[in-house]
Amino acid sequence: MSKKPFVIGVAGGSGSGKTFFLKCFLNHFKKEEICLLSQDDYYYRVGHTMTAEENKLYNFDLPSTIDNSQFVNDIKNLINGEAVYQKEYTFNNPNAEPKLLEIQPAPIVMVEGLFILHFEEISEILDMKIFIDTDEDIALQRRLKRDLIERGYPEGDVLYKWNNHVMPAFNDYLLPYKKQCDKIITNNTHVAEDIIEITSEISNQLRENILVL
Template sequence: MNKNKPFIIGIAGGSGSGKTFFLNSFLHHFKNDEVTLVSQDDYYFPAGEMTQEENKLYNFDLPSTIDNEQFLQDIKRLVKGEVVYKKEYNFNNPLAVVKILEVNPAPIVIVEGLFILHFKEIAALLDYRIFVEAEEAVALQRRIKRDGMERGYAEDGVLYKWHNHVVPAYKEFLLPYKGTADKVVINNLDTPEDIIRITEEISKDLRPRYCKQS
């Protein structure tokens, strides 16, 4: 076993599960050089510029929309201790300034995304799997709020995507892997204290084993 190999944590969760808050809370327990993050959201194949109606109908919730080969290669490069440079995905927003992300290797690598357990070669690299979930009604309200505030989507478009894309994809490509998770986090209540407590427990266990203590 390679003692220098990073510990790889997979964090999966459906839309509106509160995965982003969980992730941010988890990262907060580590120093910058102790942990690095690779997000599936930065590996969408470019969909080209679309009208609002085309965007509504385009299904982003399919594994085929993700460049999983590049995703896999970049994770492997981090495992080898190499720096990864990646264009940030802008969700087809022509006004967005595209940033180049610099992802540095670290003792703990977090791989985050909807399909990380579905992509078999990526799943095989994970040392620890966390599955974040919420009741469907709770998740939908979070999605409506996020897409309205952050992306300017109309509610009817959000509902169309939810019923036709989001829920079917969740049931087919994520939910079947719930039983393979090392930890399932139920996140129905928007109470940060619960999530902070859970992430603190996990980080307290991992930091002494994988991060050099100063």
């Protein structure tokens, strides 16, 4: 790459629809035009040794649960044109075999996660900051659907984490940075076309301004 990549940060709380936003966004580009680094893959791997009760009480929604040093190092490697190899985080699923992820550098580097704006060294790297905003009751329903169906957690455990871990972390480590973001995207609907239209507008701007020869 002949010039520094354009680095985009996408932050959003649990249940904000960030994953779907990212999927739509990436679909507007060729594989060699954009890459994505997710904070989720940088959790310290402690959950697989815990009992169900220990897992319920352990607070994964704190900056200290992330290997931020490695996270920052890998972001810088991508910016410097170097590939990154990182083991996939499987969210304490003992039946899942983690994949070795290969992230190749690209003209556009996307970084996503709950704490990317809180980590000052990451925030300073970002050329564009996007905040995915969602009403709390809608976010909770999405979280319940994911954790009950996809991950098999008891409803009581999900609600305990939501009230004691998820929302306090959102209020402390993400919400204070909302006004600093370049784009605030409200995602309270389940209408895919809305997000597709928004991601199309942003991607067109980037294509005109960043991917020009």
